[in-house]
Structure formats: structure tokens, C-alpha cells
Amino acid sequence: MNLLQLGGAQSTCPWNIAQICEQSRTSARAGRSSITSTSQEIMENDVFKYYSEGEWKVSSSGKSVQVINPTTRKTQYKVQACTQEEVNQVMESSRMAQKSWAKTPLWKRAEMLHKAGAILKDHKKPIAECLVKEIAKPATDALTEVVRSGDFVSYCAEEGVRILGKGEFLVSDSFPGNDRTKYCLTSKVPLGVVLAIPPFNYPVNLAVSKIAPALIAGNSLVLKPPTQGAVAALHMVHCFHMAGFPKGLISCVTGKGSEIGDFLTMHPGINCISFTGGDTGISISKKAGMIPLQMELGGKDACIVLDDADLDLAASCIVKGGFSYSGQRCTAVKVVLVVESVADALVKKVNEKVEKLSVGAPEDDCDITPVVTEFSSNFIEALVMDAKQKGATLCQEYRREGNLIWPLLLDNVRSDMRIAWEEPFGPVLPVIRINSVEEGIRHCNHSNFGLQGCVFTKDINRAIQISDAMEIGTVQINSAPARGPDHFPFQGLKDSGIGSQGSIFVWECCVFYAGLIVEKRMMIMVFDAGFSLCFHVGLSVEKKMVIMLPIQSSPFWIFRKPSLRWHVLMEADISGTIFATDFLNEGRGGSVTLNYFWVWQEMGKLKDGKFSRDVIEAMSENPDFVTSQS
Numbered sequence: 001m002n003l004l005q006l007g008g009a010q011s012t013c014p015w016n017i018a019q020i021c022e023q024s025r026t027s028a029r030a031g032r033s034s035i036t037s038t039s040q041e042i043m044e045n046d047v048f049k050y051y052s053e054g055e056w057k058v059s060s061s062g063k064s065v066q067v068i069n070p071t072t073r074k075t076q077y078k079v080q081a082c083t084q085e086e087v088n089q090v091m092e093s094s095r096m097a098q099k100s101w102a103k104t105p106l107w108k109r110a111e112m113l114h115k116a117g118a119i120l121k122d123h124k125k126p127i128a129e130c131l132v133k134e135i136a137k138p139a140t141d142a143l144t145e146v147v148r149s150g151d152f153v154s155y156c157a158e159e160g161v162r163i164l165g166k167g168e169f170l171v172s173d174s175f176p177g178n179d180r181t182k183y184c185l186t187s188k189v190p191l192g193v194v195l196a197i198p199p200f201n202y203p204v205n206l207a208v209s210k211i212a213p214a215l216i217a218g219n220s221l222v223l224k225p226p227t228q229g230a231v232a233a234l235h236m237v238h239c240f241h242m243a244g245f246p247k248g249l250i251s252c253v254t255g256k257g258s259e260i261g262d263f264l265t266m267h268p269g270i271n272c273i274s275f276t277g278g279d280t281g282i283s284i285s286k287k288a289g290m291i292p293l294q295m296e297l298g299g300k301d302a303c304i305v306l307d308d309a310d311l312d313l314a315a316s317c318i319v320k321g322g323f324s325y326s327g328q329r330c331t332a333v334k335v336v337l338v339v340e341s342v343a344d345a346l347v348k349k350v351n352e353k354v355e356k357l358s359v360g361a362p363e364d365d366c367d368i369t370p371v372v373t374e375f376s377s378n379f380i381e382a383l384v385m386d387a388k389q390k391g392a393t394l395c396q397e398y399r400r401e402g403n404l405i406w407p408l409l410l411d412n413v414r415s416d417m418r419i420a421w422e423e424p425f426g427p428v429l430p431v432i433r434i435n436s437v438e439e440g441i442r443h444c445n446h447s448n449f450g451l452q453g454c455v456f457t458k459d460i461n462r463a464i465q466i467s468d469a470m471e472i473g474t475v476q477i478n479s480a481p482a483r484g485p486d487h488f489p490f491q492g493l494k495d496s497g498i499g500s501q502g503s504i505f506v507w508e509c510c511v512f513y514a515g516l517i518v519e520k521r522m523m524i525m526v527f528d529a530g531f532s533l534c535f536h537v538g539l540s541v542e543k544k545m546v547i548m549l550p551i552q553s554s555p556f557w558i559f560r561k562p563s564l565r566w567h568v569l570m571e572a573d574i575s576g577t578i579f580a581t582d583f584l585n586e587g588r589g590g591s592v593t594l595n596y597f598w599v600w601q602e603m604g605k606l607k608d609g610k611f612s613r614d615v616i617e618a619m620s621e622n623p624d625f626v627t628s629q630s
């Protein structure tokens with residue numbers, strides 16, 4: 001039978017390869033002019049430049065990498081094939097830029113990110129056009145991805161200001177066997193240079209999900225976009241460039257994984273890697289060494305449907321969850337585990353909805369569009385053929401043209417079929433009929449993945465019990481798996497990854513918790529003056545100043561500071577046991593001296609205008625901690 005006729009019969013968006021190629025060429029021309037007008041500087045001789053040291057550059061390799069349009073299967077764009085030497089330069093400028101960025105006030109970092117987020121949203125159209133061409137993302141979804149990304153950048157800036165502005169204060173006597181002899185202050189400090197590697201399916205959104213938290217936390221960022229999606233990512237980086245971030249703070253290198261992939265991930269200049277993609281992440285984690293990693297490596301998200309479920313709701317969520325962006329989402333529903341008693345009814349409802357999915361070009365905003373590469377198409381096809389050969393029921397005829405695969409539900413799938421376990425990343429969805437909920441949970445937990453899953457039932461108690469039993473990062477009750485909203489935590493277990501994304505929980509891979517332990521052999525003063533004496537011990541805390549001064553052999557005082565008075569006792573002899581002379585040399589230390597003097601005078605402990613070691617030691621038995629606010 002003629003595939004083209006079949007395409008017309010099934011879809012509301014008829015597929016015609018000749019027509020679609022022509023549409024793509026026309027849109028490509030339109031896309032090119034739009035790209036040219038928005039950011040001429042990022043392209044030369046038809047090849048997009050890479051971004052390093054705040055400049056758009058042509059690689060010395062003289063080579064480029066082709067970005068193939070999944071729809072036309074022809075070259076759509078070309079990007080630079082960067083060399084290892086160019087990666088080295090990027091690393092060095094990132095390292096340098098990070099040093100001063102870490103000292104840039106948090107509110108200022110946030111201000112720049114807000115600006116970048118707004119510019120990104122202003123440029124949603126040309127960037128979305130790239131997504132349509134490079135990864136065949138349906139036009140509306142492509143726009144949504146860019147807007148969602150701009151929103152995330154701003155949200156992350158706001159969250160960063162709040163979360164990174166807070167530290168912890170601990171006292172030693174809460175741990176058994178300790179007295180209150182130590183105080184610990186922790187604060188969040190940047191890691192250094194973060195390497196971000198997003199996947200093809202969200203080259204903009206999953207890039208900013210890594211970029212924004214890293215930057216607000218004071219890190220610099222090196223981006224290696226996927227080849228499919230590289231041009232959209234370069235346009236996104238251009239928005240950050242326009243926002244005016246310091247040179248070298250953000251870099252974007254493109255090229256062949258075989259040339260610069262390992263070189264980047266094993267580079268000694270990298271202090272953290274944030275990766276989303278397939279099992280390449282597992283090999284990266286083995287090679288990367290002793291640095292923090294955040295990885296999301298896909299899932300086999302199970303949808304468990306119980307006998308009391310709202311089947312219409314379940315069917316809608318299964319189709320949306322399984323077939324959005326042609327199933328090319330880590331969070332797609334990838335296996336339906338339905339209780340036998342309602343399986344026929346559910347499969348019928350799902351099939352009715354699958355028949356209505358439009359199939360065709362991303363430019364036409366069809367539901368099902370070509371999958372990203374021919375390699376992916378072949379992989380998906382192999383899974384379908386394996387299941388078919390082993391006896392699965394194909395609810396629709398299997399159909400493929402080029403990279404376009406028609407949506408397919410496979411019923412009566414069994415555990416011995418590859419598709420029961422492997423992630424197709426395409427518009428094909430297996431249904432396994434189960435005899436009990438326990439069987440469904442067992443199947444879910446037997447998977448090497450553990451990203452998300454969902455449960456459909458009207459019984460909230462059962463839903464929670466099942467959720468507890470599913471060994472996955474997130475369970476959705478009566479809705480399809482999904483990452484967003486983007487401030488929610490997003491994390492997987494087992495081969496699905498490590499670490500978390502989402503603006504509230506992402507900080508573990510952006511900062512480390514620096515500890516500062518103060519022993520009682522130091523003096524602490526807390527006051528509001530707001531000037532810095534950090535040269536003494538290298539510690540300065542905004543607003544509330546903490547000054548620590550090791551005091552020879554004396555123990556620890558914290559004392560009331562009545563007021564700032566600036567004279568009289570600059571030359572007071574305080575027996576040399578309390579203040580180092582540096583204090584007085586700074587002038588402002590005079591106020592401290594005076595205060596100290598005042599306290600002791602008030603308490604009748606001053607002898608001939610001098611402090612004696614005896615008096616000091618006696619007083620130290622009874623320290624008084626009072627801040628100037630009191």
C-alpha cells in the first residue's frame with residue numbers, strides 16, 4: 001500500500017514527503033533570513049561560530065560539523081569543529097572569569113540573569129525556528145521551550161538570591177561528648193568552572209537549567225551543546241552575550257564528540273559536570289574523577305493503571321505522556337502496566353486517541369514529527385520488530401517514512417521483549433497486562449532506570465502506598481510524568497542519574513558548603529559598623545561584621561559593645577594579651593579598644609587603666625554574647 005495515502009488517511013496533518021521537503025526548504029530560507037537579521041555576528045561563510053572569551057570565533061581547524069534536519073534529512077546548518085587547543089583556551093578564560101564573578105555581588109549576578117531571561121524571551125521566534133529545523137520539534141512546543149527557558153532563568157535568579165544568601169550556624173555541644181567550645185558557620189561558595197552538556201531534545205531549556213543556577217551561584221560555565229540543537233543553543237548563548245556578562249564567563253564550544261568529548265569531560269579545569277542524555281553519562285561519570293556530577297540519563301517511566309482508575313483520564317495522560325514530541329522525552333510514559341480487568345477498555349480508549357494524532361512536519365505543528373536521526377529511527381524499528389516477532393499485538397500498522405514513524409501502541413507485551421525494558425525514545429508505546437498491582441510494581445522496580453512513573457486510581461491511600469513502593473525519583477498520581485514546573489525537583493535513581501535539577505534543589509552541583517569553625521581561642525565581636533577588618537583572618541561578613549582575632553594564650557571573650565567611641569584610648573595598654581597591635585594600627589580598631597575599656601571599667605576590673613592577664617582570664621570564665629542590636 002502507498003505510504004503517502006496511508007499518511008493522509010490517518011492524520012489530520014497529512015504527510016507528503018515531497019511537500020514537506022518543499023515546506024522545509026521554504027521555511028529554511030525564511031529561518032535563515034530571520035537568523036541573519038537577529039544575529040549576523042554569530043555566523044561566517046554559512047558556518048556558525050563558537051563562543052569564547054566573549055567573542056564569536058571561527059575554529060582554527062577549518063572544519064565544520066553538519067546539523068542534519070530530521071525532516072528533510074539534508075544539512076540544515078553547520079557549526080565549528082573546535083580543537084582541543086581551543087578547549088584549553090576556553091578553560092583558561094573560564095577559570096579567570098570565574099574568580100572575579102565569584103566576587104560580584106549576588107544581587108548583581110541576579111540582575112544580569114534577569115536581563116538574559118528577558119532577552120531570551122524576546123528572541124523566542126528565531127530560536128524556535130532553529131528547534132523546528134534541527135530537532136523537528138513541533139512549532140508551538142519549540143516556542144514554549146524558549147519562553148519556559150527565559151522564565152526559568154529569571155526564576156532561578158530570584159531563588160538564587162534567597163537561597164545562596166543563607167548559611168548555617170552550628171554549635172558544638174549538640175553532638176554527644178562535646179561542650180560548647182566551637183561555633184561553625186557554613187556558607188555556599190561556587191565550585192569554579194561548570195561544564196554543561198544538554199541533550200538534543202531540549203537544547204535550550206536543558207542548557208539554561210544548568211547555566212542559570214551555575215552562574216547565579218558564582219561559577220563560570222562552559223557549554224557543549226548537542227550537535228542536533230547546537231544552533232538553537234548558540235542563539236541562546238548570544239542572548240547571554242547581549243545581556244553583557246563578563247568575557248569568558250560563558251563559553252560555548254561545538255564539535256565532534258570523538259575530538260573534544262572526552263577531552264572536555266576529563267579536563268582538569270572542570271570543577272563540575274552537569275549532563276543530560278543517554279548512557280554516555282555513565283561513561284562520563286567513570287572518567288570524570290573527583291568532581292561533583294549532576295546527571296539525568298533517561299527513564300523507562302511506568303504508568304500503573306488500577307481497576308478503579310478514571311480510564312478516560314488515564315488514556316488522555318498516556319497519550320500525552322507517551323507521544324508528546326514523538327516520545328522523545330526522558331519523562332515520556334514508556335510502558336503501561338494495566339490491571340487485566342480494565343486492560344481492554346483502556347487499550348480501546350488509548351487507541352481512539354492515537355488515531356487522532358496528527359502526523360507530519362514540525363512546521364505544521366503536527367503531534368508526531370520525524371525522530372531526530374536515522375540511527376534513532378532504526379533503533380525504534382528494531383524494538384518494534386523484536387516485539388512483533390515475539391508475539392506483541394500491534395494496534396496500528398507499523399509505518400515509517402524516512403525518520404517519521406507513525407504512532408504505535410503495542411499490546412500484550414511481555415517481559416521477554418526488548419521494548420518491555422529499553423527506552424525507544426520514539427512514538428511507540430508498549431502495554432503490559434498485569435494480574436496484580438504487585439506485579440506492576442515489581443516490573444517497575446526491576447528496570448535499570450528510575451526516573452519517574454505514574455499511578456492511576458481513585459483511591460489515594462493505594463496511590464500513596466504504590467508510590468512508596470516504586471523505586472523512582474518522582475511518582476505522579478493521576479497525571480503523566482513530566483519534569484516541570486521547572487522549580488520542582490527532578491532527579492532519577494539507578495541508571496537514570498544522580499543529583500537534582502529544578503531551581504530549589506539544584507544547588508548541590510553549583511556550590512560547596514564552606515565551613516568556618518571558630519574555637520574559643522579566638523575573640524568574636526559582632527557589631528553593625530559594616531566596615532571590614534577581614535585582613536586579620538580573612539573573614540568578612542556583610543553588614544554584621546564578625547571579626548576573629550587569635551589571642552595568644554588567652555581564651556575567648558564575647559562582650560557587649562555599648563557604642564562606637566573613637567578617641568581617648570587609642571593608646572591604651574591592654575597588656576598585650578587581647579588585641580594585636582594591628583587592630584590599633586587600623587585606627588578603627590580604636591573604637592573596639594574603647595568599648596573593651598568601657599566594659600572593663602564599668603565592671604570595676606580595670607587596674608590603673610590597664611588590663612592584667614589575671615583579670616582577663618577571670619572574666620573569660622563568664623563570657624557574655626551580646627550583639628550591638630540588643
Ligand code: G3H
Pocket residue numbers: 201202328329330331481482483484
Ligand atoms: O527529556 C528529558 C526532559 O527532562 C523531560 O522534560 O518532562 O519537560 O518534557 P519534560
